[in-house]
Amino acid sequence: MSHVHDHDADHESVYAGLTGGDDSRWAFGTDFEDPLAGIDTTLPDGVDAAALSQYCLMLGDDALIYSHRLSQWASNAPDLEEDIALANVALDLLGQARLLLVRAAAADGDLVPALPEGSPVPDEDALAFFRDEAAFRNVRFVEPENGDFAVTMARLLVFSTFRLAVMQRLVGSHDTVLSAIAAKAVKELTYHRDYAGRWFLTLAQGTGESRRRLLAALTLVWPLYDELFRTHPVEALLAEQGVGVDPAAVADDVAVLLEQVFSVSGTDRPDVPAAGPVGTGMGRDGMHSEAMGPLLAEMQVVARAHPSGRW
Amino acid sequence: MTAASEVSREGEQALLAAFDRTIARNDRIEPRDWMPEKYRSTLVRQIAQHAHSEIIGMQPEGNWLTRVPSLRRKAILLAKVQDEAGHGLYLYSACETLGVSRRELTEKLIDGKQKYSSIFNYPTLSYADVGTIGWLVDGAAICNQVPLCRTSYGPYGRAMIRICKEESFHQRQGFELLSTMMRGTDEQRASVQESVDRFWWPALMMFGPPDAASPNTEQSMRWGIKRDTNDELRQKFVDMSVPQAAALGVTLPDPDLAWNEERGHHDFGQPDWDEFYAVVKGGGPCNAQRLAHRRRAYDEGRWVREAAAAFAAKGA
Ligand SMILES: [Fe+2]
Numbered sequence: 001m002s003h004v005h006d007h008d009a010d011h012e013s014v015y016a017g018l019t020g021g022d023d024s025r026w027a028f029g030t031d032f033e034d035p036l037a038g039i040d041t042t043l044p045d046g047v048d049a050a051a052l053s054q055y056c057l058m059l060g061d062d063a064l065i066y067s068h069r070l071s072q073w074a075s076n077a078p079d080l081e082e083d084i085a086l087a088n089v090a091l092d093l094l095g096q097a098r099l100l101l102v103r104a105a106a107a108d109g110d111l112v113p114a115l116p117e118g119s120p121v122p123d124e125d126a127l128a129f130f131r132d133e134a135a136f137r138n139v140r141f142v143e144p145e146n147g148d149f150a151v152t153m154a155r156l157l158v159f160s161t162f163r164l165a166v167m168q169r170l171v172g173s174h175d176t177v178l179s180a181i182a183a184k185a186v187k188e189l190t191y192h193r194d195y196a197g198r199w200f201l202t203l204a205q206g207t208g209e210s211r212r213r214l215l216a217a218l219t220l221v222w223p224l225y226d227e228l229f230r231t232h233p234v235e236a237l238l239a240e241q242g243v244g245v246d247p248a249a250v251a252d253d254v255a256v257l258l259e260q261v262f263s264v265s266g267t268d269r270p271d272v273p274a275a276g277p278v279g280t281g282m283g284r285d286g287m288h289s290e291a292m293g294p295l296l297a298e299m300q301v302v303a304r305a306h307p308s309g310r311w
Numbered sequence: 312m313t314a315a316s317e318v319s320r321e322g323e324q325a326l327l328a329a330f331d332r333t334i335a336r337n338d339r340i341e342p343r344d345w346m347p348e349k350y351r352s353t354l355v356r357q358i359a360q361h362a363h364s365e366i367i368g369m370q371p372e373g374n375w376l377t378r379v380p381s382l383r384r385k386a387i388l389l390a391k392v393q394d395e396a397g398h399g400l401y402l403y404s405a406c407e408t409l410g411v412s413r414r415e416l417t418e419k420l421i422d423g424k425q426k427y428s429s430i431f432n433y434p435t436l437s438y439a440d441v442g443t444i445g446w447l448v449d450g451a452a453i454c455n456q457v458p459l460c461r462t463s464y465g466p467y468g469r470a471m472i473r474i475c476k477e478e479s480f481h482q483r484q485g486f487e488l489l490s491t492m493m494r495g496t497d498e499q500r501a502s503v504q505e506s507v508d509r510f511w512w513p514a515l516m517m518f519g520p521p522d523a524a525s526p527n528t529e530q531s532m533r534w535g536i537k538r539d540t541n542d543e544l545r546q547k548f549v550d551m552s553v554p555q556a557a558a559l560g561v562t563l564p565d566p567d568l569a570w571n572e573e574r575g576h577h578d579f580g581q582p583d584w585d586e587f588y589a590v591v592k593g594g595g596p597c598n599a600q601r602l603a604h605r606r607r608a609y610d611e612g613r614w615v616r617e618a619a620a621a622f623a624a625k626g627a
């Protein structure tokens with residue numbers, strides 16, 4: 001004990017912060033640093049703006065919807081450390097989604113839903129909250145309810161391994177904006193994949209119950225796996241132009257990486273049939289699963305009640 | 312009486328004298344220092360109750376996480392709820408330095424043997440409540456907690472310094488949300504006012520019953536665990552909130568609220584203390600729901616915690 005502290009200085013400074021009138025000091029801890037600062041945001045020559053916009057929606061919607069799902073773990077996780085970690089992953093993905101939606105709107109403003117004259121709603125929010133289900137371009141993989149912690153970890157492992165592989169290639173995009181977004185995402189997704197991988201191994205080798213649940217989780221998650229690697233014409237076009245990534249091109253890498261996790265964990269890649277399309281459409285075409293409607297209804301309800309709202 | 316116990320009693324008196332001198336000097340007591348058992352148990356009770364409040368406090372705002380109408384606000388709210396989990400973590404760790412595990416405390420919470428702040432037994436009925444909770448509830452929490460940065464127990468005081476900085480972010484974010492909504496549509500303004508009307512009195516209750524009816528205050532003040540009385544803190548909060556309400560353009564729902572030139576403070580009305588005691592005893596709108604949620608999350612997570620423990624044991 002017994003060294004003299006200057007407790008007063010510590011605590012008085014906190015009070016001072018509350019009553020001071022200098023608004024410029026009101027920093028908001030969660031506003032991400034702008035990764036696009038100093039980057040040329042004009043469209044690269046020879047790129048189809050409408051296609052680029054669609055492509056940004058695809059990658060942005062994956063992150064938006066999955067972030068929404070993961071945020072539902074808040075106050076529900078098995079322990080405080082997991083509550084915090086899952087919120088981190090959700091926050092990272094939300095940050096990626098916002099950048100991509102802003103880029104989508106900048107590339108093709110026609111895509112942004114119309115709002116009442118003079119509405120202050122920014123483009124990213126118009127896209128997130130005022131698009132109908134069929135205009136969402138995310139894969140179905142990110143839509144299902146979270147399930148238990150094993151299902152969540154199995155899904156997170158697959159999703160982050162897939163998205164990391166895409167983003168690693170996207171760093172080389174001719175679109176400097178996509179390249180910058182991808183560079184930021186690679187760091188985040190590496191952490192997400194390692195986090196999920198550690199839990200995958202822990203659950204596989206922890207107790208009989210955790211292993212049983214993990215194997216059940218893999219079977220549950222797997223039917224939507226193949227869709228991740230299905231090439232949409234927009235993805236094919238932009239890959240050809242050196243702007244986007246063809247997901248089919250990362251399929252082998254992802255399979256090898258997952259195989260490593262399976263083999264360390266003593267599990268097998270599930271042998272279950274892939275979920276087919278609806279007619280010819282899947283998530284990237286705006287054909288979603290039954291989970292998507294209720295998710296959007298909840299996510300959009302307040303925003304839609306106030307189309308001229310200021311938040 | 313044996314010679315040995317004579318010696319140990321003399322030894323204990325010397326320890327108590329050293330403890331009292333440390334308190335008198337406004338110095339910190341650290342985990343390895345000797346402390347009276349009653350001091351230790353009072354601290355455990357207070358820190359645990361505070362930790363539980365952080366964790367239960369994730370629920371009312373978490374209720375709006377999936378409906379936040381702006382992506383920027385969604386990130387802010389998610390980060391705030393995450394901060395509260397972090398606060399719970401620091402505080403449970405401070406309790407662990409007093410020899411009580413997080414698990415023991417969590418089980419006491421879900422068995423209803425330890426309490427948490429009653430404010431979280433009120434429901435969040437509109438999105439504006441997210442702003443009001445930040446402004447008034449985090450604001451009241453700061454008034455309560457800032458003096459605790461100087462509390463006599465070292466690990467608690469240090470945790471509080473960190474927590475208070477984050478709480479003051481939360482308060483600003485809440486205020487900023489409300490002030491943005493007040494610049495929005497008529498419906499938004501009405502929603503802010505309605506929310507402030509609902510939360511003002513419960514926020515005043517957060518400082519606890521009036522001093523005359525507060526049995527624990529005196530001893531805790533002498534030990535430097537508490538630094539200001541309930542009524543002093545409540546006054547401070549009212550004086551701080553009145554100009555902020557004016558800046559927002561909302562009315563505080565208290566007809567007795569008026570500046571008293573002589574006292575240099577605002578006069579204000581008393582909350583309904585019957586309601587306060589009813590909520591403390593479990594009769595608030597959400598008491599059962601909040602505990603059931605925590606119990607469910609704890610029970611559903613058990614197999615995961617067991618798996619982690621089993622896996623760690625294999626590696627060792
Ligand atoms: Fe907190």
Ligand SMILES: [Fe+2]
Binds near residue numbers: 395449477478481
């Ligand atoms: Fe807070």
